Amino acid sequence: MTFLKPLALAALIGLPGAALAEQLTFAWSPNPQTPQVDIAIKNGYFKEAGLDINFVAFRTGREGFEAMLGGQVDITFMAEFPAAVGALTGQEFGVVADLARFTGSRVIVNTSGGAVDSPADLAGKKIGTTLGTNVNFYLDKILTEAGIEAELVSAAPPDLVPAVARGDVDAIVPFPSFYSAARTTLGEDYGELRxxxxQVHYILSxxxxxxxERSEVLEAFxxxxxxxxxxxxxxxxxxIAAVSASMSGAMSPEDIAAQWEDVDIGLSLDTGLAELLVAEADWILAQGVVRGEAVSLExxxxxxxxxxLAAAMPDAVMLP
Known part of the structure:
Protein backbone atom coordinates (compact mmCIF):
# COMPACT_ATOMS: atom_id res chain seq x y z
CA MET A 1 0.00 0.00 0.00
CA THR A 2 1.42 3.41 -0.98
CA PHE A 3 0.36 6.43 1.02
CA LEU A 4 -0.30 9.80 -0.55
CA LYS A 5 1.82 12.84 0.13
CA PRO A 6 0.76 14.36 3.51
CA LEU A 7 -1.50 17.40 3.28
CA ALA A 8 -1.08 20.44 5.52
CA LEU A 9 -3.84 21.07 8.07
CA ALA A 10 -4.96 24.25 9.75
CA ALA A 11 -7.59 24.50 12.46
CA LEU A 12 -8.40 27.95 13.77
CA ILE A 13 -11.42 29.22 15.68
CA GLY A 14 -12.91 32.66 15.29
CA LEU A 15 -10.64 34.50 17.72
CA PRO A 16 -7.33 35.52 16.13
CA GLY A 17 -4.38 33.37 17.23
CA ALA A 18 -6.52 30.87 19.16
CA ALA A 19 -6.00 27.30 17.98
CA LEU A 20 -8.76 24.72 18.03
CA ALA A 21 -7.65 21.39 19.50
CA GLU A 22 -7.49 18.61 16.93
CA GLN A 23 -9.72 15.70 17.90
CA LEU A 24 -8.80 12.06 17.42
CA THR A 25 -10.01 8.74 18.75
CA PHE A 26 -7.39 6.46 20.27
CA ALA A 27 -8.12 2.80 21.11
CA TRP A 28 -6.17 2.29 24.32
CA SER A 29 -6.78 1.32 27.91
CA PRO A 30 -4.38 1.46 30.88
CA ASN A 31 -1.87 -1.39 30.88
CA PRO A 32 1.67 -1.97 32.16
CA GLN A 33 3.40 -2.03 28.76
CA THR A 34 2.73 1.48 27.41
CA PRO A 35 3.97 3.99 30.01
CA GLN A 36 4.57 6.61 27.32
CA VAL A 37 0.80 7.09 27.02
CA ASP A 38 0.32 7.37 30.80
CA ILE A 39 3.09 9.97 31.09
CA ALA A 40 1.82 11.95 28.08
CA ILE A 41 -1.59 12.15 29.76
CA LYS A 42 -0.23 12.94 33.24
CA ASN A 43 2.18 15.62 32.04
CA GLY A 44 -0.25 17.17 29.61
CA TYR A 45 1.83 16.51 26.50
CA PHE A 46 -1.19 15.69 24.33
CA LYS A 47 -2.86 18.95 25.30
CA GLU A 48 0.38 20.87 24.71
CA ALA A 49 0.44 19.35 21.23
CA GLY A 50 -3.02 20.73 20.55
CA LEU A 51 -4.79 17.39 20.74
CA ASP A 52 -8.16 16.50 22.22
CA ILE A 53 -8.09 12.71 22.50
CA ASN A 54 -11.10 10.48 22.95
CA PHE A 55 -9.83 7.28 24.58
CA VAL A 56 -11.88 4.16 23.88
CA ALA A 57 -11.27 0.71 25.35
CA PHE A 58 -11.68 -2.66 23.66
CA ARG A 59 -11.31 -6.11 25.20
CA THR A 60 -8.55 -7.03 22.77
CA GLY A 61 -6.14 -5.32 20.41
CA ARG A 62 -7.75 -7.20 17.54
CA GLU A 63 -11.09 -5.53 18.27
CA GLY A 64 -9.45 -2.12 18.40
CA PHE A 65 -7.71 -2.82 15.10
CA GLU A 66 -10.99 -3.88 13.49
CA ALA A 67 -12.65 -0.71 14.77
CA MET A 68 -9.89 1.34 13.16
CA LEU A 69 -10.28 -0.53 9.88
CA GLY A 70 -13.99 0.25 10.10
CA GLY A 71 -13.37 3.97 10.53
CA GLN A 72 -14.42 4.19 14.20
CA VAL A 73 -10.90 4.75 15.52
CA ASP A 74 -8.00 6.88 14.27
CA ILE A 75 -5.12 5.19 16.11
CA THR A 76 -5.07 1.87 17.93
CA PHE A 77 -2.73 0.15 20.38
CA MET A 78 -2.28 -3.61 20.07
CA ALA A 79 0.14 -6.49 20.02
CA GLU A 80 1.64 -6.97 16.57
CA PHE A 81 -0.24 -10.12 15.50
CA PRO A 82 -3.41 -8.46 14.06
CA ALA A 83 -1.18 -6.46 11.71
CA ALA A 84 0.00 -9.73 10.13
CA VAL A 85 -3.62 -10.70 9.52
CA GLY A 86 -4.36 -7.24 8.15
CA ALA A 87 -1.47 -7.45 5.70
CA LEU A 88 -2.61 -10.89 4.51
CA THR A 89 -6.16 -9.70 3.89
CA GLY A 90 -5.13 -6.50 2.10
CA GLN A 91 -6.43 -4.08 4.73
CA GLU A 92 -5.37 -0.43 4.62
CA PHE A 93 -3.48 0.67 7.73
CA GLY A 94 -0.07 1.86 8.78
CA VAL A 95 2.17 0.64 11.60
CA VAL A 96 3.45 3.94 13.00
CA ALA A 97 5.40 2.94 16.12
CA ASP A 98 6.60 0.13 18.35
CA LEU A 99 6.18 1.19 22.00
CA ALA A 100 7.65 -1.78 23.84
CA ARG A 101 8.73 -5.40 23.48
CA PHE A 102 7.83 -8.13 25.98
CA THR A 103 10.70 -10.59 26.31
CA GLY A 104 9.29 -12.91 28.98
CA SER A 105 6.95 -15.19 27.04
CA ARG A 106 6.53 -18.53 28.77
CA VAL A 107 4.69 -21.82 29.15
CA ILE A 108 2.96 -22.11 32.54
CA VAL A 109 2.79 -25.57 34.07
CA ASN A 110 0.77 -27.19 36.85
CA THR A 111 3.65 -29.05 38.51
CA SER A 112 1.30 -31.37 40.40
CA GLY A 113 1.35 -33.36 37.16
CA GLY A 114 5.14 -33.25 36.90
CA ALA A 115 7.76 -30.60 36.32
CA VAL A 116 8.68 -29.31 32.88
CA ASP A 117 12.37 -28.44 32.64
CA SER A 118 12.81 -28.23 28.86
CA PRO A 119 10.66 -28.06 25.71
CA ALA A 120 11.18 -31.81 25.27
CA ASP A 121 9.20 -32.38 28.49
CA LEU A 122 6.10 -30.95 26.78
CA ALA A 123 5.87 -33.96 24.45
CA GLY A 124 2.46 -35.61 24.66
CA LYS A 125 1.12 -33.13 27.19
CA LYS A 126 -2.24 -31.40 26.97
CA ILE A 127 -1.56 -27.67 26.53
CA GLY A 128 -4.17 -24.94 26.59
CA THR A 129 -3.89 -21.77 24.53
CA THR A 130 -6.04 -19.48 22.40
CA LEU A 131 -5.81 -20.79 18.86
CA GLY A 132 -5.13 -18.41 15.99
CA THR A 133 -3.34 -15.84 18.16
CA ASN A 134 0.24 -14.81 18.84
CA VAL A 135 0.46 -17.13 21.88
CA ASN A 136 -0.56 -20.03 19.63
CA PHE A 137 2.18 -18.92 17.21
CA TYR A 138 4.69 -18.93 20.08
CA LEU A 139 3.64 -22.38 21.31
CA ASP A 140 3.76 -23.87 17.82
CA LYS A 141 7.25 -22.41 17.37
CA ILE A 142 8.40 -24.10 20.60
CA LEU A 143 6.99 -27.49 19.62
CA THR A 144 8.30 -27.33 16.05
CA GLU A 145 11.82 -26.34 17.06
CA ALA A 146 11.89 -29.09 19.69
CA GLY A 147 10.60 -31.63 17.16
CA ILE A 148 7.80 -32.81 19.44
CA GLU A 149 4.02 -33.04 19.43
CA ALA A 150 1.48 -32.14 22.10
CA GLU A 151 -2.30 -32.00 22.35
CA LEU A 152 -3.44 -28.40 21.92
CA VAL A 153 -6.67 -27.36 23.62
CA SER A 154 -8.25 -24.07 22.59
CA ALA A 155 -9.83 -21.86 25.23
CA ALA A 156 -10.78 -18.21 25.64
CA PRO A 157 -8.06 -16.20 27.43
CA PRO A 158 -9.91 -15.94 30.80
CA ASP A 159 -10.57 -19.70 30.84
CA LEU A 160 -6.97 -20.87 30.59
CA VAL A 161 -5.89 -20.28 34.20
CA PRO A 162 -8.93 -22.10 35.68
CA ALA A 163 -8.35 -24.97 33.23
CA VAL A 164 -4.75 -25.55 34.29
CA ALA A 165 -5.65 -25.13 37.97
CA ARG A 166 -8.34 -27.83 37.67
CA GLY A 167 -5.95 -30.13 35.84
CA ASP A 168 -8.00 -30.10 32.64
CA VAL A 169 -4.72 -29.33 30.88
CA ASP A 170 -1.13 -29.89 31.97
CA ALA A 171 0.13 -26.49 30.87
CA ILE A 172 -1.04 -23.27 29.27
CA VAL A 173 0.38 -20.54 27.05
CA PRO A 174 -1.77 -17.51 27.90
CA PHE A 175 -1.42 -13.82 27.19
CA PRO A 176 1.09 -12.10 29.53
CA SER A 177 -1.72 -10.25 31.34
CA PHE A 178 -2.74 -13.61 32.89
CA TYR A 179 0.69 -14.61 34.23
CA SER A 180 0.14 -13.06 37.64
CA ALA A 181 -3.24 -14.73 38.06
CA ALA A 182 -1.72 -18.09 37.13
CA ARG A 183 1.03 -17.74 39.74
CA THR A 184 -1.47 -16.76 42.43
CA THR A 185 -3.98 -19.47 41.54
CA LEU A 186 -1.50 -22.34 41.24
CA GLY A 187 0.53 -21.36 44.28
CA GLU A 188 3.06 -24.10 45.12
CA ASP A 189 2.06 -25.96 41.94
CA TYR A 190 3.17 -23.08 39.72
CA GLY A 191 5.94 -23.78 37.25
CA GLU A 192 7.10 -22.00 34.13
CA LEU A 193 9.24 -22.70 31.11
CA ARG A 194 10.75 -19.72 29.35
CA GLN A 199 8.95 -11.10 21.65
CA VAL A 200 5.50 -9.57 21.83
CA HIS A 201 5.63 -6.13 20.21
CA TYR A 202 3.19 -3.52 21.52
CA ILE A 203 2.57 -1.29 18.53
CA LEU A 204 0.52 1.63 17.32
CA SER A 205 -1.39 1.46 14.05
CA GLU A 213 -4.77 14.06 5.20
CA ARG A 214 -4.15 14.30 8.95
CA SER A 215 -0.41 13.68 8.93
CA GLU A 216 0.33 16.82 10.96
CA VAL A 217 -2.03 15.62 13.68
CA LEU A 218 -0.28 12.25 13.72
CA GLU A 219 3.09 14.01 13.99
CA ALA A 220 1.79 16.01 16.95
CA PHE A 221 0.59 12.79 18.59
CA ILE A 240 5.77 3.13 37.16
CA ALA A 241 3.80 5.25 39.62
CA ALA A 242 1.89 6.87 36.76
CA VAL A 243 1.03 3.48 35.25
CA SER A 244 -0.16 2.11 38.59
CA ALA A 245 -2.32 5.20 39.13
CA SER A 246 -3.87 5.00 35.67
CA MET A 247 -4.66 1.32 36.30
CA SER A 248 -6.48 2.40 39.49
CA GLY A 249 -4.19 0.24 41.59
CA ALA A 250 -4.99 -2.99 39.71
CA MET A 251 -1.23 -3.50 39.67
CA SER A 252 0.99 -2.18 42.42
CA PRO A 253 4.20 -0.30 41.57
CA GLU A 254 6.11 -3.34 42.79
CA ASP A 255 4.21 -5.67 40.47
CA ILE A 256 4.78 -3.35 37.52
CA ALA A 257 8.48 -3.05 38.30
CA ALA A 258 8.75 -6.85 38.39
CA GLN A 259 6.98 -7.15 35.03
CA TRP A 260 9.21 -4.48 33.51
CA GLU A 261 12.18 -6.79 34.05
CA ASP A 262 10.85 -8.55 30.94
CA VAL A 263 9.84 -5.45 28.97
CA ASP A 264 12.07 -3.43 26.65
CA ILE A 265 10.40 -0.01 26.67
CA GLY A 266 11.23 2.58 24.04
CA LEU A 267 9.81 3.96 20.82
CA SER A 268 11.19 2.33 17.69
CA LEU A 269 10.29 1.08 14.24
CA ASP A 270 12.64 -1.39 12.60
CA THR A 271 12.98 -4.22 10.11
CA GLY A 272 12.95 -6.82 12.88
CA LEU A 273 9.28 -6.09 13.53
CA ALA A 274 8.49 -6.42 9.82
CA GLU A 275 10.35 -9.75 9.67
CA LEU A 276 8.33 -11.05 12.62
CA LEU A 277 5.08 -10.02 10.90
CA VAL A 278 6.16 -11.90 7.75
CA ALA A 279 6.87 -15.02 9.83
CA GLU A 280 3.49 -14.71 11.54
CA ALA A 281 1.75 -14.24 8.19
CA ASP A 282 3.41 -17.41 6.88
CA TRP A 283 2.29 -19.29 10.00
CA ILE A 284 -1.29 -18.00 9.65
CA LEU A 285 -1.41 -19.26 6.06
CA ALA A 286 0.00 -22.64 7.10
CA GLN A 287 -2.68 -22.96 9.80
CA GLY A 288 -5.43 -22.22 7.30
CA VAL A 289 -6.72 -19.41 9.51
CA VAL A 290 -6.73 -17.02 6.55
CA ARG A 291 -6.56 -17.78 2.85
CA GLY A 292 -4.30 -15.67 0.71
CA GLU A 293 -0.86 -15.24 -0.78
CA ALA A 294 2.37 -15.05 1.22
CA VAL A 295 3.53 -11.53 2.08
CA SER A 296 7.14 -10.66 1.29
CA LEU A 297 9.24 -8.42 3.52
CA GLU A 298 9.05 -5.70 0.88
CA LEU A 309 7.91 8.87 14.37
CA ALA A 310 10.88 9.94 12.23
CA ALA A 311 9.83 13.57 12.61
CA ALA A 312 9.69 13.23 16.40
CA MET A 313 12.60 10.79 16.97
CA PRO A 314 14.75 10.29 13.86
CA ASP A 315 17.04 7.76 15.54
CA ALA A 316 14.08 5.54 16.48
CA VAL A 317 13.38 4.58 12.87
CA MET A 318 15.62 1.86 11.42
CA LEU A 319 14.03 0.88 8.13
CA PRO A 320 15.42 0.56 4.60
Whole structure:
Protein backbone atom coordinates (compact mmCIF):
# COMPACT_ATOMS: atom_id res chain seq x y z
CA MET A 1 0.00 0.00 0.00
CA THR A 2 1.42 3.41 -0.98
CA PHE A 3 0.36 6.43 1.02
CA LEU A 4 -0.30 9.80 -0.55
CA LYS A 5 1.82 12.84 0.13
CA PRO A 6 0.76 14.36 3.51
CA LEU A 7 -1.50 17.40 3.28
CA ALA A 8 -1.08 20.44 5.52
CA LEU A 9 -3.84 21.07 8.07
CA ALA A 10 -4.96 24.25 9.75
CA ALA A 11 -7.59 24.50 12.46
CA LEU A 12 -8.40 27.95 13.77
CA ILE A 13 -11.42 29.22 15.68
CA GLY A 14 -12.91 32.66 15.29
CA LEU A 15 -10.64 34.50 17.72
CA PRO A 16 -7.33 35.52 16.13
CA GLY A 17 -4.38 33.37 17.23
CA ALA A 18 -6.52 30.87 19.16
CA ALA A 19 -6.00 27.30 17.98
CA LEU A 20 -8.76 24.72 18.03
CA ALA A 21 -7.65 21.39 19.50
CA GLU A 22 -7.49 18.61 16.93
CA GLN A 23 -9.72 15.70 17.90
CA LEU A 24 -8.80 12.06 17.42
CA THR A 25 -10.01 8.74 18.75
CA PHE A 26 -7.39 6.46 20.27
CA ALA A 27 -8.12 2.80 21.11
CA TRP A 28 -6.17 2.29 24.32
CA SER A 29 -6.78 1.32 27.91
CA PRO A 30 -4.38 1.46 30.88
CA ASN A 31 -1.87 -1.39 30.88
CA PRO A 32 1.67 -1.97 32.16
CA GLN A 33 3.40 -2.03 28.76
CA THR A 34 2.73 1.48 27.41
CA PRO A 35 3.97 3.99 30.01
CA GLN A 36 4.57 6.61 27.32
CA VAL A 37 0.80 7.09 27.02
CA ASP A 38 0.32 7.37 30.80
CA ILE A 39 3.09 9.97 31.09
CA ALA A 40 1.82 11.95 28.08
CA ILE A 41 -1.59 12.15 29.76
CA LYS A 42 -0.23 12.94 33.24
CA ASN A 43 2.18 15.62 32.04
CA GLY A 44 -0.25 17.17 29.61
CA TYR A 45 1.83 16.51 26.50
CA PHE A 46 -1.19 15.69 24.33
CA LYS A 47 -2.86 18.95 25.30
CA GLU A 48 0.38 20.87 24.71
CA ALA A 49 0.44 19.35 21.23
CA GLY A 50 -3.02 20.73 20.55
CA LEU A 51 -4.79 17.39 20.74
CA ASP A 52 -8.16 16.50 22.22
CA ILE A 53 -8.09 12.71 22.50
CA ASN A 54 -11.10 10.48 22.95
CA PHE A 55 -9.83 7.28 24.58
CA VAL A 56 -11.88 4.16 23.88
CA ALA A 57 -11.27 0.71 25.35
CA PHE A 58 -11.68 -2.66 23.66
CA ARG A 59 -11.31 -6.11 25.20
CA THR A 60 -8.55 -7.03 22.77
CA GLY A 61 -6.14 -5.32 20.41
CA ARG A 62 -7.75 -7.20 17.54
CA GLU A 63 -11.09 -5.53 18.27
CA GLY A 64 -9.45 -2.12 18.40
CA PHE A 65 -7.71 -2.82 15.10
CA GLU A 66 -10.99 -3.88 13.49
CA ALA A 67 -12.65 -0.71 14.77
CA MET A 68 -9.89 1.34 13.16
CA LEU A 69 -10.28 -0.53 9.88
CA GLY A 70 -13.99 0.25 10.10
CA GLY A 71 -13.37 3.97 10.53
CA GLN A 72 -14.42 4.19 14.20
CA VAL A 73 -10.90 4.75 15.52
CA ASP A 74 -8.00 6.88 14.27
CA ILE A 75 -5.12 5.19 16.11
CA THR A 76 -5.07 1.87 17.93
CA PHE A 77 -2.73 0.15 20.38
CA MET A 78 -2.28 -3.61 20.07
CA ALA A 79 0.14 -6.49 20.02
CA GLU A 80 1.64 -6.97 16.57
CA PHE A 81 -0.24 -10.12 15.50
CA PRO A 82 -3.41 -8.46 14.06
CA ALA A 83 -1.18 -6.46 11.71
CA ALA A 84 0.00 -9.73 10.13
CA VAL A 85 -3.62 -10.70 9.52
CA GLY A 86 -4.36 -7.24 8.15
CA ALA A 87 -1.47 -7.45 5.70
CA LEU A 88 -2.61 -10.89 4.51
CA THR A 89 -6.16 -9.70 3.89
CA GLY A 90 -5.13 -6.50 2.10
CA GLN A 91 -6.43 -4.08 4.73
CA GLU A 92 -5.37 -0.43 4.62
CA PHE A 93 -3.48 0.67 7.73
CA GLY A 94 -0.07 1.86 8.78
CA VAL A 95 2.17 0.64 11.60
CA VAL A 96 3.45 3.94 13.00
CA ALA A 97 5.40 2.94 16.12
CA ASP A 98 6.60 0.13 18.35
CA LEU A 99 6.18 1.19 22.00
CA ALA A 100 7.65 -1.78 23.84
CA ARG A 101 8.73 -5.40 23.48
CA PHE A 102 7.83 -8.13 25.98
CA THR A 103 10.70 -10.59 26.31
CA GLY A 104 9.29 -12.91 28.98
CA SER A 105 6.95 -15.19 27.04
CA ARG A 106 6.53 -18.53 28.77
CA VAL A 107 4.69 -21.82 29.15
CA ILE A 108 2.96 -22.11 32.54
CA VAL A 109 2.79 -25.57 34.07
CA ASN A 110 0.77 -27.19 36.85
CA THR A 111 3.65 -29.05 38.51
CA SER A 112 1.30 -31.37 40.40
CA GLY A 113 1.35 -33.36 37.16
CA GLY A 114 5.14 -33.25 36.90
CA ALA A 115 7.76 -30.60 36.32
CA VAL A 116 8.68 -29.31 32.88
CA ASP A 117 12.37 -28.44 32.64
CA SER A 118 12.81 -28.23 28.86
CA PRO A 119 10.66 -28.06 25.71
CA ALA A 120 11.18 -31.81 25.27
CA ASP A 121 9.20 -32.38 28.49
CA LEU A 122 6.10 -30.95 26.78
CA ALA A 123 5.87 -33.96 24.45
CA GLY A 124 2.46 -35.61 24.66
CA LYS A 125 1.12 -33.13 27.19
CA LYS A 126 -2.24 -31.40 26.97
CA ILE A 127 -1.56 -27.67 26.53
CA GLY A 128 -4.17 -24.94 26.59
CA THR A 129 -3.89 -21.77 24.53
CA THR A 130 -6.04 -19.48 22.40
CA LEU A 131 -5.81 -20.79 18.86
CA GLY A 132 -5.13 -18.41 15.99
CA THR A 133 -3.34 -15.84 18.16
CA ASN A 134 0.24 -14.81 18.84
CA VAL A 135 0.46 -17.13 21.88
CA ASN A 136 -0.56 -20.03 19.63
CA PHE A 137 2.18 -18.92 17.21
CA TYR A 138 4.69 -18.93 20.08
CA LEU A 139 3.64 -22.38 21.31
CA ASP A 140 3.76 -23.87 17.82
CA LYS A 141 7.25 -22.41 17.37
CA ILE A 142 8.40 -24.10 20.60
CA LEU A 143 6.99 -27.49 19.62
CA THR A 144 8.30 -27.33 16.05
CA GLU A 145 11.82 -26.34 17.06
CA ALA A 146 11.89 -29.09 19.69
CA GLY A 147 10.60 -31.63 17.16
CA ILE A 148 7.80 -32.81 19.44
CA GLU A 149 4.02 -33.04 19.43
CA ALA A 150 1.48 -32.14 22.10
CA GLU A 151 -2.30 -32.00 22.35
CA LEU A 152 -3.44 -28.40 21.92
CA VAL A 153 -6.67 -27.36 23.62
CA SER A 154 -8.25 -24.07 22.59
CA ALA A 155 -9.83 -21.86 25.23
CA ALA A 156 -10.78 -18.21 25.64
CA PRO A 157 -8.06 -16.20 27.43
CA PRO A 158 -9.91 -15.94 30.80
CA ASP A 159 -10.57 -19.70 30.84
CA LEU A 160 -6.97 -20.87 30.59
CA VAL A 161 -5.89 -20.28 34.20
CA PRO A 162 -8.93 -22.10 35.68
CA ALA A 163 -8.35 -24.97 33.23
CA VAL A 164 -4.75 -25.55 34.29
CA ALA A 165 -5.65 -25.13 37.97
CA ARG A 166 -8.34 -27.83 37.67
CA GLY A 167 -5.95 -30.13 35.84
CA ASP A 168 -8.00 -30.10 32.64
CA VAL A 169 -4.72 -29.33 30.88
CA ASP A 170 -1.13 -29.89 31.97
CA ALA A 171 0.13 -26.49 30.87
CA ILE A 172 -1.04 -23.27 29.27
CA VAL A 173 0.38 -20.54 27.05
CA PRO A 174 -1.77 -17.51 27.90
CA PHE A 175 -1.42 -13.82 27.19
CA PRO A 176 1.09 -12.10 29.53
CA SER A 177 -1.72 -10.25 31.34
CA PHE A 178 -2.74 -13.61 32.89
CA TYR A 179 0.69 -14.61 34.23
CA SER A 180 0.14 -13.06 37.64
CA ALA A 181 -3.24 -14.73 38.06
CA ALA A 182 -1.72 -18.09 37.13
CA ARG A 183 1.03 -17.74 39.74
CA THR A 184 -1.47 -16.76 42.43
CA THR A 185 -3.98 -19.47 41.54
CA LEU A 186 -1.50 -22.34 41.24
CA GLY A 187 0.53 -21.36 44.28
CA GLU A 188 3.06 -24.10 45.12
CA ASP A 189 2.06 -25.96 41.94
CA TYR A 190 3.17 -23.08 39.72
CA GLY A 191 5.94 -23.78 37.25
CA GLU A 192 7.10 -22.00 34.13
CA LEU A 193 9.24 -22.70 31.11
CA ARG A 194 10.75 -19.72 29.35
CA UNK A 195 11.75 -20.38 25.78
CA UNK A 196 13.41 -17.46 23.95
CA UNK A 197 12.88 -16.61 20.31
CA UNK A 198 9.66 -14.59 20.37
CA GLN A 199 8.95 -11.10 21.65
CA VAL A 200 5.50 -9.57 21.83
CA HIS A 201 5.63 -6.13 20.21
CA TYR A 202 3.19 -3.52 21.52
CA ILE A 203 2.57 -1.29 18.53
CA LEU A 204 0.52 1.63 17.32
CA SER A 205 -1.39 1.46 14.05
CA UNK A 206 -3.08 4.38 12.34
CA UNK A 207 -5.73 4.74 9.68
CA UNK A 208 -4.81 5.87 6.15
CA UNK A 209 -6.57 9.19 6.82
CA UNK A 210 -4.30 9.89 9.79
CA UNK A 211 -1.24 9.07 7.70
CA UNK A 212 -2.28 11.21 4.74
CA GLU A 213 -4.77 14.06 5.20
CA ARG A 214 -4.15 14.30 8.95
CA SER A 215 -0.41 13.68 8.93
CA GLU A 216 0.33 16.82 10.96
CA VAL A 217 -2.03 15.62 13.68
CA LEU A 218 -0.28 12.25 13.72
CA GLU A 219 3.09 14.01 13.99
CA ALA A 220 1.79 16.01 16.95
CA PHE A 221 0.59 12.79 18.59
CA UNK A 222 3.96 11.08 18.09
CA UNK A 223 5.76 14.21 19.29
CA UNK A 224 3.88 14.02 22.59
CA UNK A 225 4.77 10.33 22.96
CA UNK A 226 8.41 11.07 22.16
CA UNK A 227 8.56 13.58 25.04
CA UNK A 228 6.94 10.99 27.31
CA UNK A 229 9.37 8.32 26.11
CA UNK A 230 12.28 10.47 27.23
CA UNK A 231 10.62 10.98 30.63
CA UNK A 232 10.16 7.23 31.09
CA UNK A 233 13.85 6.64 30.43
CA UNK A 234 14.90 9.49 32.71
CA UNK A 235 12.69 8.51 35.66
CA UNK A 236 11.37 4.92 35.50
CA UNK A 237 10.03 5.06 39.07
CA UNK A 238 7.82 8.04 38.25
CA UNK A 239 6.61 6.23 35.14
CA ILE A 240 5.77 3.13 37.16
CA ALA A 241 3.80 5.25 39.62
CA ALA A 242 1.89 6.87 36.76
CA VAL A 243 1.03 3.48 35.25
CA SER A 244 -0.16 2.11 38.59
CA ALA A 245 -2.32 5.20 39.13
CA SER A 246 -3.87 5.00 35.67
CA MET A 247 -4.66 1.32 36.30
CA SER A 248 -6.48 2.40 39.49
CA GLY A 249 -4.19 0.24 41.59
CA ALA A 250 -4.99 -2.99 39.71
CA MET A 251 -1.23 -3.50 39.67
CA SER A 252 0.99 -2.18 42.42
CA PRO A 253 4.20 -0.30 41.57
CA GLU A 254 6.11 -3.34 42.79
CA ASP A 255 4.21 -5.67 40.47
CA ILE A 256 4.78 -3.35 37.52
CA ALA A 257 8.48 -3.05 38.30
CA ALA A 258 8.75 -6.85 38.39
CA GLN A 259 6.98 -7.15 35.03
CA TRP A 260 9.21 -4.48 33.51
CA GLU A 261 12.18 -6.79 34.05
CA ASP A 262 10.85 -8.55 30.94
CA VAL A 263 9.84 -5.45 28.97
CA ASP A 264 12.07 -3.43 26.65
CA ILE A 265 10.40 -0.01 26.67
CA GLY A 266 11.23 2.58 24.04
CA LEU A 267 9.81 3.96 20.82
CA SER A 268 11.19 2.33 17.69
CA LEU A 269 10.29 1.08 14.24
CA ASP A 270 12.64 -1.39 12.60
CA THR A 271 12.98 -4.22 10.11
CA GLY A 272 12.95 -6.82 12.88
CA LEU A 273 9.28 -6.09 13.53
CA ALA A 274 8.49 -6.42 9.82
CA GLU A 275 10.35 -9.75 9.67
CA LEU A 276 8.33 -11.05 12.62
CA LEU A 277 5.08 -10.02 10.90
CA VAL A 278 6.16 -11.90 7.75
CA ALA A 279 6.87 -15.02 9.83
CA GLU A 280 3.49 -14.71 11.54
CA ALA A 281 1.75 -14.24 8.19
CA ASP A 282 3.41 -17.41 6.88
CA TRP A 283 2.29 -19.29 10.00
CA ILE A 284 -1.29 -18.00 9.65
CA LEU A 285 -1.41 -19.26 6.06
CA ALA A 286 0.00 -22.64 7.10
CA GLN A 287 -2.68 -22.96 9.80
CA GLY A 288 -5.43 -22.22 7.30
CA VAL A 289 -6.72 -19.41 9.51
CA VAL A 290 -6.73 -17.02 6.55
CA ARG A 291 -6.56 -17.78 2.85
CA GLY A 292 -4.30 -15.67 0.71
CA GLU A 293 -0.86 -15.24 -0.78
CA ALA A 294 2.37 -15.05 1.22
CA VAL A 295 3.53 -11.53 2.08
CA SER A 296 7.14 -10.66 1.29
CA LEU A 297 9.24 -8.42 3.52
CA GLU A 298 9.05 -5.70 0.88
CA UNK A 299 5.26 -5.97 0.81
CA UNK A 300 5.03 -5.96 4.61
CA UNK A 301 7.08 -2.76 4.78
CA UNK A 302 4.43 -1.10 2.60
CA UNK A 303 2.23 -1.31 5.70
CA UNK A 304 4.73 0.69 7.75
CA UNK A 305 4.30 4.47 8.00
CA UNK A 306 7.42 5.81 9.75
CA UNK A 307 7.18 9.53 8.85
CA UNK A 308 5.50 10.73 12.07
CA LEU A 309 7.91 8.87 14.37
CA ALA A 310 10.88 9.94 12.23
CA ALA A 311 9.83 13.57 12.61
CA ALA A 312 9.69 13.23 16.40
CA MET A 313 12.60 10.79 16.97
CA PRO A 314 14.75 10.29 13.86
CA ASP A 315 17.04 7.76 15.54
CA ALA A 316 14.08 5.54 16.48
CA VAL A 317 13.38 4.58 12.87
CA MET A 318 15.62 1.86 11.42
CA LEU A 319 14.03 0.88 8.13
CA PRO A 320 15.42 0.56 4.60
Missing amino acids: VPGY ASPTMIT MGALAKADADVKADPEAA DMLENFAPAA
